[in-house]
Amino acid sequence: MSALVQSPQAAPAPLTRAEDWRNGGFGLYIHWPFCASKCPYCDFNSHVSAEIETDAWRNAYISELRRVAALTPGRVLNSVFFGGGTPSLMDPELVAAILEEVRACWPQGNDIEITLEANPTSVEAGRFRGFRDAGVNRVSMGIQALNDSDLRALGRLHSVEEARHAFDIARNTFERISFDLIYARQDQTLAAWQAELREAISMAADHLSLYQLTIEQGTAFGDRYARGRLKGLPDDDRAADMYFATQELTDAAGLPGYETSNHAAPGEESRHNMIYWSYGDYAGIGPGAHGRLTLDGQRYGTEAIRAPAAWLNAVTEKDSGDVVKTTLSGEDQAWEYLMMGLRVTRGIDLTRFSTLSNHDLTPKINELTSYGLVEKQSGILRVTKAGQPVLNGILRELLP
């Protein structure tokens, strides 16, 4: 697997546009839209609901799996990802039923990665064994912070102690394990973050997702920020310092950043996310899930109805939860590939880009190279260390 993320090697015979997805492989994303409570920073499609009819949801997921499988017969599945919301609140039997159906729908490689996002409270920890028995072989835990007052400020329902306990159980249960932290929090100093990150590294996960806090519109933090009531956030300069410090510490610990916010021991990269970043095909199932599917040589973008009840209803009544299906032109695909691919340290294959696009990036690449933000080598374009924290600026320059 490490070949996917390591040395920049252009494929010897470039795949045609119709086969382009094979460069990234094929994965399945399953969205579970419910949480125990809504975190103030979060703008994922997550909802708090008193009652969830497991039977109806099981039937809906299964019906959607069959619908999509009929479009993509015979594809070898490389990964499954249960994302949320909080999938660790799913009944393990529901996860088992879904995975059973998945196995019936597609052939799968024997190294298939099956990840489930988990919140680190005791409620979830109790289900870990059930998830493993259902076939889950990797968990990604939302620990978010290693100090209690920040966990409270982030509106989390767990303490550090609880999180560590859940983490220990997970480590004894699953082959592979990752956890998420959010940094650049209110009033967080560089030194405090460095100390916290060292502690996180010492927990010996094989993968870490380290996200800088993003203030999103339409969230509680977003509203507070707009009213000037969210103080103590780092400015761009301090945020950049924190970003570089993060790279340094993880590099030294043998968990180098392989993507903007993701760090892993070699070979432990998230294969599922690598499908997005190397622009493969993926089916998206569940409320608000997105997909990219190449059908009869044409790539489409799909998007499901966001509201959980409406999605459930549509699947039950109309046999499909998708609302949008867009035809993606070669140019569309090229820019999506560029946008996602440059997040990864190994960069993008310019031959592949020009299979999809007629656009000549050379002048902009030369300009950006002169600022030391990107580098080009044997047909591979990658963002330098200095360029990583300003990737959006680079993309704006490259976009036509």
Add this chain to the structure above:
Amino acid sequence: MIKLSNIRNFSIVAHIDHGKSTLADRLIQLTGTVAERDMQAQILDSMDIERERGITIKANSVRIEYPAKDGETYILNLIDTPGHVDFAYEVSRSMRAVEGSLLVVDATQGVEAQTLANVYYAIEADHEIVPVLNKIDLPASEPERICEQIEDVIGIDASEAVHISAKTGLGVPDVLEAIVTRLPAPTGDPDAPLKAMLVDSWYDSYLGVVVMVRIMDGTVRRGDRIKMMQTGATYGIDKLAVLKPQMTDIDVLGPGEIGVITASIKQVRDTRVGDTITTEKRGATVPLPGFKPAQPVVFCGLFPVDAAEFEDLRAAIDKLALNDASFSFEMETSAALGFGFRCGFLGLLHLEVIRDRLEREYDIDLITTAPSVIYHIHMRSGEMIELHNPADMPDLTYVDHLEEPRIKATILVPDEYLGDVLKLCQDRRGIQMDLTYAGARAMVVYDLPLNEVVFDFYDRLKSVTKGYASFDYQMMGYREDALVKMQVLVNEEPVDALSTMVHRDRAEARGRMMCEKLKELIPRHMFKIPIQAAIGGRVIARETLSAMRKDVTAKCYGGDMTRKKKLLEKQKKGKKKMRQFGKVEIPQSAFISALKMDD
């Protein structure tokens, strides 16, 4: 035709916000000119921009009928005028069309700078003046004290001032009676050759050019053929009307009356405010004394952000100019900005109003270059050149000396803020001419360079005096001074649109301030950008805008790339709204903001 003795014409004048338009509302309402259900506050302020900013920009006239206590019904023509100093021209010419003025004074504020300025216009026009003390509904009002102040400061009798609240209507009937009993009726001979004063003209999208006139002598009827005495052009009258305030057709207008005419006039420019209109046949031979034309004092370049919109801009400016004769323009080209227009305005508010209207009514994004006044450049050859744009400054070796326009500024300010005001004027290279007291308020008169006042003097004055000072000015002529052209270089490239003329002694401070401001105003780029101010080839100030350090999307949403793509595309569009100078994008707002001083 209406008997002269039953006509009264008057203007309502006051300092900004003292309640002129509100009083006009009450007069219109009390006389039933507008049906109750159609009434709205400041009904005469009909332009969007007037309603939004809550100020009057254009003088407006309305005809009302008033059955007085003496049993007679009178025709009253009122003209509501703007209070802001930029539009003083509207006031002075309105005065010429009427015989009297209601001088409105806010009884909580008292006499302010424009109160004085406007009284002088009224006195100059030989008006009978009725003082009106407004806002007596407010607990803070002090009508007695303000009456004394009027007598002390202005020197007119205020013993019979009418005390009112334009807001509640209290006392307004007394205003109507005072108009009839205290203001003179107009004079004029209905049988003499026609002499109609062209008071105003504007463009109406349905009717074309509309001309407002005050008949001095003679009569005019629909269908008459008329002649503009200045241009000699003749027209047949299509429509004759009075404003109530909607146009209401009328068959004939006689002496003392105010009304509007439409004819097949193509452009507002074909009508000269102050011109005399007479009949084509058996017309008058001697015109009425004309008005001094309005002089633009502030100039700036207007360029479309998107160069492709130049033709749209041209069309929009042409249309706007139809409505506003005091705004001048001519085509301009700039190395960095391409094609645009150099426009002249009566002041900065006027500039903002025109720019707003262009952007809003015609949907064109504009770059406004640094505003400038007109400098006189005396060349070694003895020739004198008017410099409207610092970018056109000739080679200094050919220049003997420069002169700049100066103004006489009158500022009224409560004692406690006097020190701040004197400091502000001093900082702006002012020379004190006079300082007197009226009660607890000082009246200071300063000789100031116009270019120090144009950008932000008024804002600064308001802020250092917490809004308690008022300000008025008049042009005084030109004087020599040590002026230099300061250039701004962004990423080593001169940006013409940011060139300004400054006094040599102040150049360094100004340069430093502009560089600092620009550093704030220009967004960070992918590379670091030096920002410099220079005189000739010499750099006098420098700042460095560091390169962008952090802009990346931290997390991805389970394969949702559409959203991120949309965001980047939107940001990219935003970038395109900025103008490119070399490799640097400068937002349009930077050009004026960079000049505002925080002292």
